[in-house]
Amino acid sequence: EIVLTQSPGTLSLSPGERATLSCRASQSVSSSYLAWYQQKPGQAPRLLIYGASSRATGIPDRFSGSGSGTDFTLTISRLEPEDFAVYYCQQYGSSFTFGQGTKLEIK
């Protein structure tokens, strides 16, 4: 099973700043089958990025994904107040596993 490790566990930033979230896989993720989700309290996860770098429908272009192999990054270029949430990475190339999440909180 591919284990995904997200860092940092918590990221404290201010609106307008740039956020960089990391997801590292225990083995290579085939064909960059890596997704990112955003989850707010009491809500279902929302797909942001699939295929490591493709934005899902309706996702603002301040969200971008990059990486391949075992190292992936979600970048939010300029944080808006509504971006403070928990973010999960998921690989779907070999079964399906999630990272443990990164909480993005207001500083």
Place this chain on the structure above:
Amino acid sequence: QVQLVQSGAEVKKPGASVKVSCKASGYTFTGYYMHWVRQAPGQGLEWMGWINPNSGGTNYAQKFQGRVTMTRDTSISTAYMELSRLRSDDTAVYYCARDSGHYYGSGSYLTGAGDYWGQGTLVTVSS
């Protein structure tokens, strides 16, 4: 528009079973796999398995093998997840999520991420 509407909250005793439904609308139900994912209170997301609504074929996470059964009723575009021999650590919100993959070639399917999610169903296991 794509919608997944799940059944309501459940309270069960240890050892019992629970069956959660997920009614799909706004797309061809048999055209996309359906995943089930759960989230214990204050914890992360855990993938449980998927069902192919077209064939009824399933793929369960090893952790849930022998305790989970995923089924579907294509006549009402509804997927079901039944978990048996419930324990207190099964207390969680259970989500269905449509797979964003697609069929290609002569019936092969390439799985994708979860692009639409149900609202979640809280299952509480308590004596």
